[in-house]
Amino acid sequence: MEWETVIGLEIHTQLATQSKIFSGAATAYGAEPNTQACAVDLGLPGVLPVLNADAVHMAVKFGLAIEAQIAPYSIFARKNYFYPDLPKGYQISQMELPIVGLGHLDIEVDGVTKRIGITRAHLEEDAGKSLHEDFHGLSGIDLNRAGTPLLEIVSQPDMRSAKEAVAYMRKLHELVRYLGICDGNMQEGSFRCDANVSVRPKGQAEFGTRAEIKNINSFKFVEKAINFEVERQIDLIESGGKVVQETRLYDANKDETRSMRSKEEANDYRYFPDPDLLPVFIDEAYKAQVKATMPELPEAKKQRFKAQYGLDEENTAILTSSRPLADYYEALVKASGCEAKLCANWVTGDLLGALNKAGLDITESPVDYQRLGGLLVRIADDTISGKIGKQVFEYLWQGSATADDIIAEKGLKQVTDTGAIEAIIDQIIAANPEQVEQYRSGKDKVFGFFVGQVMKEMQGKASPGEVNKMLKDKLK
Ligand code: ADP
Ligand code: MG
Numbered sequence: 001m002e003w004e005t006v007i008g009l010e011i012h013t014q015l016a017t018q019s020k021i022f023s024g025a026a027t028a029y030g031a032e033p034n035t036q037a038c039a040v041d042l043g044l045p046g047v048l049p050v051l052n053a054d055a056v057h058m059a060v061k062f063g064l065a066i067e068a069q070i071a072p073y074s075i076f077a078r079k080n081y082f083y084p085d086l087p088k089g090y091q092i093s094q095m096e097l098p099i100v101g102l103g104h105l106d107i108e109v110d111g112v113t114k115r116i117g118i119t120r121a122h123l124e125e126d127a128g129k130s131l132h133e134d135f136h137g138l139s140g141i142d143l144n145r146a147g148t149p150l151l152e153i154v155s156q157p158d159m160r161s162a163k164e165a166v167a168y169m170r171k172l173h174e175l176v177r178y179l180g181i182c183d184g185n186m187q188e189g190s191f192r193c194d195a196n197v198s199v200r201p202k203g204q205a206e207f208g209t210r211a212e213i214k215n216i217n218s219f220k221f222v223e224k225a226i227n228f229e230v231e232r233q234i235d236l237i238e239s240g241g242k243v244v245q246e247t248r249l250y251d252a253n254k255d256e257t258r259s260m261r262s263k264e265e266a267n268d269y270r271y272f273p274d275p276d277l278l279p280v281f282i283d284e285a286y287k288a289q290v291k292a293t294m295p296e297l298p299e300a301k302k303q304r305f306k307a308q309y310g311l312d313e314e315n316t317a318i319l320t321s322s323r324p325l326a327d328y329y330e331a332l333v334k335a336s337g338c339e340a341k342l343c344a345n346w347v348t349g350d351l352l353g354a355l356n357k358a359g360l361d362i363t364e365s366p367v368d369y370q371r372l373g374g375l376l377v378r379i380a381d382d383t384i385s386g387k388i389g390k391q392v393f394e395y396l397w398q399g400s401a402t403a404d405d406i407i408a409e410k411g412l413k414q415v416t417d418t419g420a421i422e423a424i425i426d427q428i429i430a431a432n433p434e435q436v437e438q439y440r441s442g443k444d445k446v447f448g449f450f451v452g453q454v455m456k457e458m459q460g461k462a463s464p465g466e467v468n469k470m471l472k473d474k475l476k
Pocket of ligand 2: 010
């Protein structure tokens, strides 16, 4: 039988606010355990949560970016459960009336664009962390994360393959970083995914029973976890079994999913409206205010890059993959005045290559756009060849000198004195009569040998075009 996969993703994005969603404690990652949790985060008696306006601003910004309905009126609810890293005994979340309603995101897989529905996005607080290492049979509790603002983004069950799910997740990751509402750091848990997966016979209208794979924190693992889960469900059904609705955990070491708890054991959270928090009212004026802070979105930037710079699909995709990278590129084009394509090739080629190798982000690049621009200007005006340019780039990378300094200091300037080139060509022709004979009797390949010899003799500092032209003349 042919099977169809159905996937819906719930993605938790940590909002990039300075302080927590209902308290003034800091949200910075990596502090000493329990130094960033205050009485409100712990839910001590008598405290009152106060909603962080920045978190609301960020949620609305996201809602507008996915063309969603923004709820004019939304409320917070208590989701009750016991866990050691949740000392309050409940998590403040939104159940009914979330702040962001139905919206969508377009993804592209194998050249085909597909629209994925987003059911809702709601604000909630994160819980603390239980630490199991270093405690010899006990657990440590770190409450620094308690009260950190999250936006949980819930998709419709619209994806039909692990590939589509990853494309959606990447697109969302790109969007929240563009909007500046989430740092997107997956190792630190700022962007994590629960994948709901089911299978059904192809052509069947009803969905199959789904399993939910919790807390996957990399694109690669999402793809692997879904593919494993799909195989597991198909094997199970084909051998006469039934998929049960349950929560599963992906084990990256074994590349498999394992049952955590089934629906029968699932908690009844007894949601109820939080009596300590006021409803949130969003009017048109507020939305307009948020809209005014909206940056150019990834899709719009892609279209503009293609039109304005004449870039191909691949370079456009790379250069617009993050806002800082796109900004770097545009600043480079503007400052250097060089051809857009030359700039694109250097950024996506040499610069990104070196950054990747060094494990650095564009914002940490040792070569800023001004110095790279200085190099490109010298390639464009033929002071140096592209090949020598790569050498200069190495020096740019290692130090703080400008391209002009490096070219002067290392004597890399291209020789434009045709007399000097001619003398070397004559010398090489005289020294290699055999090859000259071969070339003249029709062995065109030998030409490359002459170019190589001349360039070697000139240490790469002659214009290859000029050398070709003169050699052709002399070898006639
Ligand atoms: P819950 O609140 O119990 O997690 P929801 O109805 O909110 O359930 O769905 C959670 C996620 O599961 C959504 O992303 C949704 O698209 C997805 N989903 C629902 N039904 C299925 C299904 N049969 N197969 C795959 N995904 C599903
Ligand atoms: Mg869920």
